[in-house]
Amino acid sequence: MSFADRLAAAVKATGSVTCVGLDPRKAQLPAPIRDAVSGDSPDAWAAAYTQFCNEIIDVVAGRVACVKPQAAFFEQLGPAGMVALGEVIAHARQAGLLVITDGKRNDIGSTATAYADAYLGQQSPWGSDSLTVSPYLGRDSLEPFVEVCDQREAGIFVLVKTSNPGGGLLQDRKTDGQTVYSAVAELVTEFNSTRLGQSGYGPVGTVVGATYPEQLAEMRAELPGSWILIPGFGAQGGGAADVQAGFDERGLGAVVNSSRHIIFAHARPEFKDKFGDAQWLDAVSAATDDMNAQLRF
Template sequence: MTGAPVPFGARLAAAMDEAGPLCVGIDPHVSLLDDWGLPDDAAGLREFGLRVMDAVGGHVAAVKPQAAFFERHGSAGVAALEEVIAAARAAGTLCVVDAKRGDIGSTMAGYADAFLADGSPLAGDAVTLSPYLGFGSLTPAAELAARTGRGIFVLCLTSNKEGSQVQHALGPDGVSVAASIAAQAALLNAGAVDDGLPMGSVGLVVGATVGDAARATGTDLQAVHGPLLAPGVGAQGAGERELTAVFGRARRQVLASSSRGVLAAGPDTAALRSAARRAADEASAALRG
């Protein structure tokens, strides 16, 4: 009889300690494909994703393929995404599938099966989710992730200008939507706290360029006791000062995500690996110095 799987939060904490708190986004923008001399089709995306994995697999804490860029090419694109996820698994590198799914009832359960069930070719180690049909609508995913040792990252404070219209809004209890999302994530991580684990497996997505949004909305990021996925590091302008302003005392929970800042060094494998190493070192200095 096999034992229970090691929770995602514990595996991620160990990977961040070993390789630095960096997640490399695998975002095959059309412009990047062109820069790399690759066609904008499923074959080009497959080559792009596998080259990134060849360069950074085993050298960074995590990778984060953006599902939308693959899905735009239909079933062949999804098949390419499955290969990238499999390559991450083979390299022993944690994979966060950036799918931002969110629905209710059996439909949410279907998304959970796709991205979190053992044996699914789309299942990495974690998936990004949208809670804006109500945090409770994510229950099928949260429960399946807990059973399979995977994680979820719930959108909380995003850097797009439209996000504040919802995330900063106050509910009838006077609590902001963002603060409520963080508090409910903290409840799901309470068991990890009780078990003495370094982090829970329910994380939040918090943009690295949102400034004082956490303070302004009363969102207690440190109390979440889970990983904080922070897109926007590097090419989008977030450095040590910005990360300190956004995360404060929660900085050690942050998994900084960089895509273009690393991918612009491609397609050369050695150059990509070097760029990822620099980004990981910079993230460590900013978040753990």
């Protein structure tokens, strides 16, 4: 089954459009995980990251559609962290979760093929279901990813309108009335047009931040065949009303990511006293329920 159809099936099966962002950071790990780290070696921290993410995965499996490990935090630990990334991806897939590896990779054509192969290919050491990809290098940098998606029933999410305050500097620039992000959307729609699955969606998803609700509505209209990954919910300021425009009339077509608000829920004011560090997984569970409830339209 194509990635797009698997994502639709996952949303229907779980009744959730939540994507849990797995962004392990040393300083914010709950005390039971952090205190168990022996020494300060990359291997020790990598083991802690694996444990932290895998325990979260066990809590949210069957209750959310997908998880999104952030490559940067694993990369920060060096090769040991990259081993952990692979373990986390494998654990999530075994738990029945779809995996969006957030790497924002890309390069010119022949090198883009290497990235596509690395994360999505037949012999991929990480074996992810999908990968986030940057569009700055244009059409011929995206084609190798689309080809690998075709071969492997994998998916990509192309950056369109990112959630950060400064994203507009390039993305919002208009030429003949069309923004850069809309030009990216046009290309994505073209890629998907010949690749739509039973769900009505194709392999080329997009990233549109929850922090730009107007642009999200605009992009939903311009991207009829594209799953939209919506970051920026929760800690970055986006709320349920801000993301509603990302969905189609069936409640499909978008997944909403929250990282810190779920994985570090034990530190949130509303959960801190009730759960604290000791019961950090109960905080993860409560935050997941809370987000799912907010996103049931």
